[in-house]
Amino acid sequence: EDKVVQSPLSLVVHEGDTVTLNCSYEVTNFRSLLWYKQEKKAPTFLFMLTSSGIEKKSGRLSSILDKKELSSILNITATQTGDSAIYLCAEPAGGTSYGKLTFGQGTILTVHP
Amino acid sequence: NAGVTQTPKFRILKIGQSMTLQCTQDMNHNYMYWYRQDPGMGLKLIYYSVGAGITDKGEVPNGYNVSRSTTEDFPLRLELAAPSQTSVYFCASKRGETGDSGNTIYFGEGSWLTVV
Numbered sequence: 412e413d414k415v416v417q418s419p420l421s422l423v424v425h426e427g428d429t430v431t432l433n434c435s436y437e438v439t440n441f442r443s444l445l446w447y448k449q450e451k452k453a454p455t456f457l458f459m460l461t462s463s464g465i466e467k468k469s470g471r472l473s474s475i476l477d478k479k480e481l482s483s484i485l486n487i488t489a490t491q492t493g494d495s496a497i498y499l500c501a502e503p504a505g506g507t508s509y510g511k512l513t514f515g516q517g518t519i520l521t522v523h524p
Numbered sequence: 525n526a527g528v529t530q531t532p533k534f535r536i537l538k539i540g541q542s543m544t545l546q547c548t549q550d551m552n553h554n555y556m557y558w559y560r561q562d563p564g565m566g567l568k569l570i571y572y573s574v575g576a577g578i579t580d581k582g583e584v585p586n587g588y589n590v591s592r593s594t595t596e597d598f599p600l601r602l603e604l605a606a607p608s609q610t611s612v613y614f615c616a617s618k619r620g621e622t623g624d625s626g627n628t629i630y631f632g633e634g635s636w637l638t639v640v
Contacts, residue, residue: 453631453632454567512559512567512569513569515566516564517566519564
């Protein structure tokens with residue numbers, strides 16, 4: 412059974428801080444790892460990392476996949492209060508072609524002014 | 525752009541009642557999913573469908589049923605509501621298999637269900 416574990420479960424920082432969120436996975440037939448941001452409603456897609464695309468960046472957010480360590484990190488630099496959210500990582504369960512996702516528990520990030 | 529639309533957004537049920545959460549998407553996506561999210565937890569897959577007429581169980585299917593009579597609609601049925609089904613429910617859809625856009629899943633805005 413595939414497993415995705417995130418840490419820390421919660422994090423409180425002040426604006427301007429840099430944070431690193433962790434995601435480790437134990438899966439069969441790795442295909443991809445996805446990062447989502449969830450603010451009170453549905454998760455919104457951030458990044459997808461694959462064997463051929465192990466590093467992604469968008470503005471202040473960046474993510475790296477470490478296939479050797481079976482893990483990924485999500486970095487947020489110069490945090491803003493709008494970054495407060497739950498950050499979820501997920502992977503297609505069992506490497507299936509149907510895109511069923513196994514999610515981690517999420518990291519609750521709170522950014523204070 | 526409607527995307528994935530879920531109704532109702534909020535509902536309170538009494539134990540033993542039945543209800544259907546509606547989900548429709550207008551993107552002609554083949555794959556559709558129902559997830560539930562309990563407080564402080566990630567999402568868990570209830571049921572999924574790879575096309576009209578085809579459904580299959582996910583990780584936590586007990587107490588739920590689904591049908592997929594059209595490409596657009598994927599309703600989730602709770603037959604005998606129990607307090608353990610208090611959760612936020614997300615419907616999602618996915619286009620296909622290849623490329624970044626094919627691997628991204630589009631979520632509805634969620635349905636908050638409380639069983640008392």
